[in-house]
Amino acid sequence: MKIVILFALVFSALNSFAETILTDVVEVEKINSEYVLFASDGQIYRLNADKDIEDAIRAKELGFMVEIQLDETLDTSEILGHRNNILGISLSSKESMNSFYDSNPSHQKNYSPADLISSYISDFDSEYQVNSLFQSLNGNMRRKSQCYNRAHVWSWELYRISRSAGRIQTGKMWLFFTRKYIREYDYKWWFHIAPYLTVQGQARVIDRTFTNGPLDERSWTNIFMQNNAACPSVSRYTDYENNQNAAYCYTIKTSVYYWQPWQIEGLEKNGQVRDQWQSYEVKKAYKNAFGWRARVPELD
Structure with a gap:
């Protein structure tokens, strides 16, 4: 009887650390002898059970999101x-966000790299000005918030500020980790993102979660690159997608309106241009960053 009670207590304790999240399946691959799921939140999760592998592949083929139960709280x-283990996976009735948004681009046209940055990015005279803006941003976000949502929130907070040259507008700096890097370092992310401004034309990355102030591009990427590898800057998603073993990482700069990686991919492959704020995306970003009761502050 004592053994049964002890087992129940241990099982309950283990479950208390588990967490269920809803995500799109970007890819399912075998890396270093184990199957992993590349999720839309930028994380790479470990798949252990054959059924979970099959369900993840099926969800991607059908274009549905999945609910995955993790072995510990996401941080x-x-x-x-280390990578989180998937304890269980089930197909959701919700279509992937990729499928939903593909039918609602701002407008469509033939691809041009110039469309990645289709609006101005605020430029400043001094490092002091950008550092002051950095320090004004709210860094107290949920530990399980997603980088693309944090970037959207910080960008919106800055956009609310007016100056003589117009509203402050960031660009987005995307860092994509290749399979080469993920394989060699057993890395748990496949992308990261933060906003950026410029000082006399030079990019300064605004990553309130991982830095104490604005950084130049190389200093920022070095935080995440354990080998301090240089990350070539490219202007097409396929430059990253099709060259997984040519470099350890790539960066792509976009305008503020690109919220998730599939939107960069959608521009190149389907001509889906993003050139304005989408209120739904801003609301989703705030709720992920601060909780479901969060409200988007109005423009001043």
Whole structure:
């Protein structure tokens, strides 16, 4: 009887650390002898059961999201750390966000790299000005918030500020980790993102979660690259997608309106241009960053 009670207590304790999240399946691959799921939140999760592998592949083929149960609470604020194990996976009735948004681009046209940055990015005279803006941003976000949502929130907070040259508008700096890097370092992310401004034309990345102030591009990428590898800057999603073993990482700069990676991919493959704020995306970002009761502050 004591053994049964002890087992029940241990099982309950283990479950208390588990967490269920809803995500799109970007890819399912075998890396270093184990199957992993590349999720839309930027994380790479370990798949253990054959059924979970099959369900993940099926969800991607059908274009549905999945609910995955993790073996411990998700913490996206850890740069290194290990991959979370998937304890169970089930197909959701919700279509993937990719499928939903593909039918609602701002407008469509033939691809041009110039469309990645289709609006101005605020430029400043001094490092002091950008550092002051950095320090004004709210860094107290949920530990399991997603980087693309944090980037959207910080960008919106800055956009609310007016100055003589117009509203402050960021660009987005995307860092994509290749299979080469993920394989060699057993890395748990496949992308990261933060906003950026410029000082006399030079990019300064605004990553309130992982830095104490604005950084130049190389200093920022070095935080995440355990080998301090240089990350070539490219202007097409396929430059990253099709060259997984040519470099350890790539960066892509976009305008503020690109919220998730599939929107960059959608621009190149389907001509889906993003050139304005989408209120639904801003609301989703705030709720993920601060909780479901969060409200989007109005423009001043």
